[in-house]
Amino acid sequence: MKRGQMAIWIILAIVLVGTMILFFTVERKVNTTQPEILSPELQVRQCTKEAVNSVLAQTLPHGGFVEPRNTKLYKGINISYLCDNIGFYKPCINQHPLLIKEMNAEIKEKITPELQTCFSIIDGDYASRNAELETGPLSFDVRLAPGRVYVDINRSMTITQRGSSRTFSSYQVEIPSPAYDLGSIASEIASQEAKYCYFEYVGYMLLYPSFRISKTALPDSTKIYTITDKKSGDAMNIAIRSCAIPQGI
């Protein structure tokens, strides 16, 4: 009897330890639930949207660039000078006369790694499901448009699974964003500051009530404009230094 009991306890102990060992050694997934693999269109749209929104969240507060180079520090943010003159009395020199084009290029550059990663993951997902994949090179274009950002992606992908094939070659992703409108207003501000050393932002808000604009004058004569789209809450900051007047002579 005692030997039997002993044997049972030993067996139990072995089972206990073995279970614990198995638990930690068997590869487990991070998520407790395994999501379904989305069709490539949805997945591409999702990760493109995330990538673009992430980049916009970085560029807009800095004046349209992720890491602007000619900046003014304000409230802990380095804000790009769109129009600048280090001297006194004279209007500013437009530093980014093709701002929308530069913003397009900036977004494109910054989301490239994300998109490449996204497609790698998609390819991996299909591969893990024993699908045969034939893929082409990735190319895409970013266009800011009123109220949205278009990303036109070209990448051919032929998936063969269980004897049937599907081919995907292009994706047009539309992401709601006021970036184009904010950039256009920023360009208009720079334009009027370069010409008149002044921009009547109150009048502009009255004519275009969907935007809120504030202006802050700093001691070194830099003006910080913050343009906010009321609907989305997205805000763009720009710095201007024009017709600076020194203290005294």
Added chain:
Amino acid sequence: MRTNIIVGIEIILLISMSFAISYTLHAEDSVAYDYNQSPKDLAFKIINHLFGKGIVSALDSSDLKNGVSTCLLSKNNKVCQEYPSSECGGKCTTACIPSSKSQVSACSVGTCVDPVEGICQPGSPKSACENDGGQWYNDPNGNIAQCKLGCCLLGDQASFITSQQCSRKSVLLGVTSNFKPEIGSEIECLALAKTQEEGACVYEQDFQKSCTFTTKASCLQKTGRADSFYPGLLCSNPALNTTCKKQARTACVEGKDEIYWFDSCGNRENIYDANKAQSWNEGKVLAKQDSCTLDAGKNLLAHQSSCGNCNYFLGSICGQKAGNQKLSDSSQNVVCKDLSCTDAQGKKRKNGESWCAYQGSIGVDEKNNRATDTPGSSHYREVCIDGVIQTEACADARREVCIESQTQTNYGKISSAACRANLWTQCSEYNTEVTGEGNARIASEKQRDNKCSQNPDCFVKKVDISDNFKFNLCAPRYPPGFDLSANSDSAEMVCGLASQTCTAIYVKKLFSGWKCEANCECEDAIFTEKMNDLCISLGDCGAKVNYNGQYRKNYQAYNAEKVPDSYIEGLKKYSATVTGQFADAGSYKQFYTSLGIPSDLGAAGKLKDQNEAALKAALVTSGSAGILVLAAYHAGIASSFGAGGAAIISKIPILSSLVGKSAGVSSAVADPTGEFGVAANPSIAAYGGAVAGASLGLAVTSLLIKFTGIGPGLDPYVTNSLLVAGAYSGAIIGANIGSGGTGIFGGLGASGSASLAFAWVIGVAIVLAIVIFKLLGIGKTKEVKVEFQCQPWQAPTGGKACKQCGKDGFPCTPYACHSLGQTCEFVNEGSGQEACIDNNPNDASPPVIHPLKKVLAEGYSYQDENENGVKLVGPEECIKAYTPVTFGVGLDEPGQCKYDVEHTQSYDDMEFYVGDRNLYIRNHSMAFTLPSLESLGLPGYEPSRKANYNMYIRCEDTNGNKNEKEYAINFCVKPGEDLTPPSISPGDYNEYVAYNATSVVASIYTSEPAECKWDTNDKEYDAMAYSWVCDSGFENQTFLGWKCSATLPINNDSTFSVRCSDQPWLNASTKRNENHESYPLTFKKSKIPLTITSLTPDNSTIIAGTDAVSVEVVAKVSGGADGTAKCSYKIDNYYVDFLDTLKSESRNVFNQFTPGAKVLAVKCEDRAGNRAERTARFSIELDSAAPEVTRVYEKSGSLVVITNEPARCSFVHFLNRTRDTCSFQFPEGEVLEGSDLIHTAPLEQLPYYIKCKDRFENIAGACSMIVQAKV
């Protein structure tokens, strides 16, 4: 059995526990790391003394010759910036170009056009534009055809943009665009969008009649059929027989102000009205102006509970109900929300209204004729927008001022405000234009006063103390603030304008003793009061309070009475704001006129309707339109645009749709000024920022040239280049001392006053003057010099009040912070956590004084140095008479230092500042000259006994800690003979003489009191025939020495010999020293008169395609002194300098000319005083009309089109009926051959839809011609 059951349960528990424990361990292991988010960087750099660094810097002496250089790309990535030549290399990534930016092709400023987006950017450098693929045009103002704006209609949205922008948006949105170039203003464009015809677009869907309420163009695009659109009908109209039921719910609409009904299909219907039937209008569209009225009289929300006709311009917009703001129908969740605000004084402000706020009294106290703005105060603009008050700071230290206008409207007074540049330097510069003697001078002063009165930022400061001591000065209405830590020299320079000496004359009477006979009032307190009134009106100078009410006396008055307490109390009240006080905007015409930019130039050819011109000028810039619109609506329009303005506005009928019937378009309000023009609109004045900046720069250049004398010896263009590079301060003063410039500013027009003396860097202190003041008293007449020294305002000592910064409701700025205490420091700038702190609260020690060795000249040294003083010795121990000596003291912390030649009990008892400077600095120095003791003429004087002197110094630090003990500087004068003759210097000598001049008034300066003579030949002193008039009294010493004047006859080029003899009190004594060599004074007389050889444009017509025209006026001169001149053009009654002048060709670009006939009077004056005048007459015509097709015919198989002006034409044949056939863009069509009047294309299939455009890109919105087959 029971045992088995228990064991079984134990086993199960054990096995379960293994999983449980394992899971728990796993969960702890995986909690950690969210790799998607990085930690925020919370380390802020504390930036000390950011303000002022890197902007103004001292120059190398070579900069004064080489000026500025241009850097294409700086190390901090700034494009096309100018730096002083000595600094450029260290700041630039590439080699610097040794010329100003306007001379560098790559940095030429023009307009950059994005060929894809169609956006225009004025002020763009060529390189930055073209490198990124832009198209660059050589007009910096955007006045080019490609940037012509028109109205772009995309669906129900409108934008006032360029044609290319419109095309681009159309492509991006996939919507047909409709570009209307004939719409000339943003207001009209936005109004047009609101008046597009809408109606029901009916179509079949799922075998039922469905409907969408939209525009005709959208309906055509949707259905492809024109007959599916029912204009003016709602989708719920029973006649349409749709599935949509009326008035299902209410909601707000994006882009619209009002509350709308929606039918059951989700289509918008009419504006909400509690009377549903009235709103539904039998299923027809009800226009805004015919809908219910929200306002009644002055109450803009009188019918808020029953009407949804909100109006953003009138302060309401559709939004969620809240509190008392709701519709009477409780089932509705929306209401017209009140967007008004309540300001700090409890006054109700309307949406879009802006007003000024100040940190104390502003402007001029008319009763006391003095300016009142306080140190530390700035101006602010507050705006009510969407029910929230936004505060905008104007540039601090009153570099900008807030101006306001109030317009009476049907709804009460509406305020409109803006920040604009303070033109104070112009006020100072006007004073330099006073010239001549006698009547000529009086006339010159009167002209100066007129000019001063017309400038909205200046006022005529009258100083009238006695019959022989009175004068006027043009002073700033809003005196500027200074940053003493960055630029104390300019503060001293400006304040020094009010340092004056009044000489009271006493005559010794036989029995009554000394009696004052002239300028007696100067010895009374009235002198000190009046001079301080002048002092405080120049800037942060003199005795005044800061914005926090702290008083500080910052002047020195010698031999004058102190001011009474009542006077000081009168000053203290200026720290309090005055309710209802604001800086009046005045007339924008007046403002621009003061800058030389009139709304309409010249007297010839008055426009038929001056209001129209003013309106056009006002509407050129889109940004200001909003304010104008608001003012227009609230004012019933007329008063904003002058009498008759209502007639103008009413010609724009669609404007009424923006406000509905309640705007009162027809209610004319008389313009109270009785004159035309857009009166009192602050933003229009603010749009003069660029012009103001240029004028300020020129005024400062002129001032600096006058102050420092740099100009005559230096290419003025270089001076100006340096100025606009912002790097002029310290080095110019240093260079001035080296070059021996004048440094004297005259022309105050004071009768009986000495020339102006003002604080200088080294600080010339007339030590012996003090001795004279104490020892004089003999002789039959005597003079008492009553002197007032105006000094920069210093903050109170310590830092107790630092924490008050920002407590008055306005943001704390470095300027405000530094005014609250000497130890107040503004920290964390740029971090969002700025603060004003006391940086040295525990300092209780006074400054430690030590002698300053570096200012000693060679051969001088300090001896016997200890904590109580030092002895200053020269090369031969005692100092020789007439030797200039410089000495100084250094401190271990910033402080003020005073001195006296007699013992005093405390720092406060001492009278004189070391170097005449009241600044808190570490190094204090001063220069002085001691004469021989014989010059005192004191009988029984023992030179050897009086040889030793002590000067006693005490100092005070920024915390108010003062030295108790005196620090003594001991020196002695070596009695002996003066063996050196006086040296002669030319002073403000101008060698050029005008063509028709027969004589010239010349001045020279001697290094000691002397008598001087001149002759046309070189002779011994005694043989010379003519004498100079010399101020040889010892007390008349100026910075350059003692002045002598004479009128010299001029025939041709003339050279005069000048010699002097010192010690005039010795009369004919042989002990006097005479010059053995003559000083040559040469004058060059102009051989030919100055003439304006060319003035363009003149007798010509300029045809332009844009409303605002850029015209460059060029005046060429020849002859005169050297073929160069300063040219100016006439505005009203005075002349304004060309922006680019002082050359043989003067240029000025006017970038806001309106069409019409122009008359431009120009005068030029060169350095010799030669003058020339000429008047240009030209006209500007606006070609804003699109070319018209006058004839079309067929010839030899070709279609021939004739236009009424040179043009290019394009056509399309046949379009998909889903779009309006004439809405195609010019580039979309095929271009006809020919670019003049005749255009041809092969005749193929009809119809031809043709559009033509001229060289100014004028193009019709619709087709120029439609060629169809004959029916």
